[in-house]
Amino acid sequence: MMTFADLVQSLYAFAMAWGIPYVVFALVVMAIQVGAVIGYISVAAMFLIWWERKISAHIQVRFGPMRVGGWHGWAQSIADGLKLLLKEDIIPRGADRVVFVLAPMVVFAASLAAYVTIPWAPGLIVRDLNIGILYMVSISSLTVVGIIMAGWSSNNKYSVLGAMRSAAQAVSYEVPMVVALLGPVMLAGSMRMGALVEAQAQGAWLGILPGWFVFPQILAFLIYFICALAECNRLPFDIPEAESELVAGFHVEYSGMRFAIFFLAEYANMFTVSAIATTMFLGGWHGPWITLPGLSPGLSQGLFGLAWFQVKCYFLIFVMMWLRWTLARLRVDQLMDFSWKVLLPLSFANLVITGWVLVAGTQILLMVLGVLFVVALAVGLAGRARGRAATGTARG
């Protein structure tokens, strides 16, 4: 067996030889894939929770979990998970039971469904849909609906406020996110995740850098990363869960396993947006690899690809956590201003310039950069002149 794709093919041949109808085989394969994804999400979320506590601790010059399980409290997440499972399930008296129970399921289903098109390794993708990235973006918009359902059905003013703020934030930051993602799609010429990764394999920018899209699309990458932080409700876009303002925002009335599902969905979401950023900007699973002794080159590349993908994703998650414990929370009006007045025009500018360069060649890029430089210089000088006139002093 050369790659993971061939593994599925040989299993299919095996099933056909035994006379199993295709439907049964397909359903069994789907069940295995879903089980693997849910297993990965659970383990990854537990690891990320522990990691977040460790990172926050070290940034705040303390230790974090140190006791549970011995070395640096690695089993803390397992203990937390058990605790949440065993807690009493409380549903507030005036709450709408059906919607209250359904809300965490909708949020988790949306987070889980986005794992269908994540390219883990060459050939290892649940389903390489030809609308890959569009599918992931539309499924992510389902989480907002779940959040509103949770906030409204809790029969609690803080929940409703948190839910409405979250919906406004998520919807506002979705637009520049999608427009920023169009940049790499234009460069690769396809929305399929596999094609996006393959398009970053060849070539090298300036001869030494790998052919990833982050170098020509650095503005799109920054815009996407900021919008991804907002989509995950992470600080500095923490308003929906603002611990110091709204108690816990939209999930304040949820306890035990229901809260655990929200928590799991948040960390699953963090991984999903990091995976999208890795695939579209950081070259996906590409990285240096060697043929391991005893394994075929295809399988070696697959294993190294899997490792590189995880390294890149967790690096981006580390940056997200680092930002959370460093930056202050944005106010609601600052948040909306930033999205509509700064990120959206910038993402459209990126789209226009990318289109121009693709059609007219890279000479246009130099001309555009030159024009932008002159305009920025003019604006800067005019601003300084106006500032000097306003304060009335001539600073030498």
Added chain:
Amino acid sequence: MDIKLAIFYILAAFTVWAAGVVVLGKNIVRAAVALIFSFCGVAGLYVLLEAEFLAAVQVLIYVGGITILLLFAIMLTSRIGAGTTRVINDQVVLSALVGAGLLFGLGYAVLRGIPALTGPPHLPETSPFLGRALLTTYALPFEVVSVLLLAGMVGAIVLARKE
């Protein structure tokens, strides 16, 4: 009965049930949630018709945009969950007749037209085809729709402005 037909029946039943809850449900928030389900059911039907781009856009726009707008309107309307609004009004007989008439007319048109239907065109990928068509053959309707959206946005801003 092959698997596609079975999936179609399941999706259609789900969509119609959700639509029934939307129309006949007494609790307005539950009706909005059922609307989400019916939109997702329609997206599934689009996938069965091999229009995957349309299915993704249906979820993105209808569920991710319009339903949220609806839920905001519900949440910002005071005392909407408190009162019991009547689900059936006084014109129920006349509207039932009109609805039945529409059903028979549409059913007749569809059933008579079935021999002429050829099924989905089996394109390898619909998105590049749609993109090219929108920017070449249908460029004028595309631009007119964007002007219409702009007019809608300007109208909303004018209506919501504080004088």
